[in-house]
Amino acid sequence: MPRTPESVEPFDYTVETSRPFEDAVAAVEEATARHGFRVLHTHDVGGMLAEKGFAREPIKIVEICNARYASEVLAKNVKVALMLPCPISIYREGGVTHLSTMLPEAIARFYPAADIEAAAAEVQKAVLAIVNEAKG
Numbered sequence: 001m002p003r004t005p006e007s008v009e010p011f012d013y014t015v016e017t018s019r020p021f022e023d024a025v026a027a028v029e030e031a032t033a034r035h036g037f038r039v040l041h042t043h044d045v046g047g048m049l050a051e052k053g054f055a056r057e058p059i060k061i062v063e064i065c066n067a068r069y070a071s072e073v074l075a076k077n078v079k080v081a082l083m084l085p086c087p088i089s090i091y092r093e094g095g096v097t098h099l100s101t102m103l104p105e106a107i108a109r110f111y112p113a114a115d116i117e118a119a120a121a122e123v124q125k126a127v128l129a130i131v132n133e134a135k136g
Contacts, residue, residue, distance in 0.1 A: 009109065013128060014100035017135045021058050024090050024097050027134035028062050034133070035126045037064045040085050059091035064130070069123050073107075077114035083107045086127055088134075099131045 017024050029039050039062055046058040065085035073080045089100045104127060108120040 009106070010103060011106045012100055012102055013131060014098055015131060015135050017097050017099055019097060019134075019136050021090065021092055021097050024099060024134060025060050025062065027136065028088050028090060028099065028130065031130040031133040032062070032064045035130050037066045037086075037126065037130070039063070040065050046091075057092035057095075059089060062088045062090065064088060064127070066123065066126070069119050072119050073114070073116045076116055077111050080107060080111055080114060080116065083110065086123065088127070088131060099134055101127050101131050103127075 019027060025042065029042065032039050041063045043061040043063070045061055046056055049056055063085040064087075070084060074084075083102070086104060087102060089098075091098050091100070104120045104124040105117070108114070108117045
């Protein structure tokens with residue numbers, strides 16, 4: 001039976017913030033450490049696009065990871081690496097800054113036989129806390 005848009009489970013969590021764009025990026029990076037995660041890299045996607053002549057409002061993607069959870073889920077199914085590390089996007093659209101993340105529990109739905117639901121739920125709790133703290 002095909003899925004309709006109404007039957008598809010959420011894949012992302014997105015909020016608006018009143019913080020200026022760069023302050024929102026810094027807030028995500030700072031909240032990440034407070035929750036036992038590490039920033040692996042922050043990609044300046046908007047800057048890269050601008051360098052290539054594709055101007056747009058700013059967008060950065062902060063890749064975060066917790067080694068314990070990453071090790072646990074990769075031991076169960078290495079293909080989960082296709083969806084790691086956890087990305088948090090900070091972007092401006094229509095003059096409004098947004099924070100958006102993929103829901104880690106969605107990863108468990110992609111790999112139902114991997115039995116990673118418990119770890120995904122714990123990571124999701126932390127990632128949502130990071131986003132909500134960074135929102136201000």
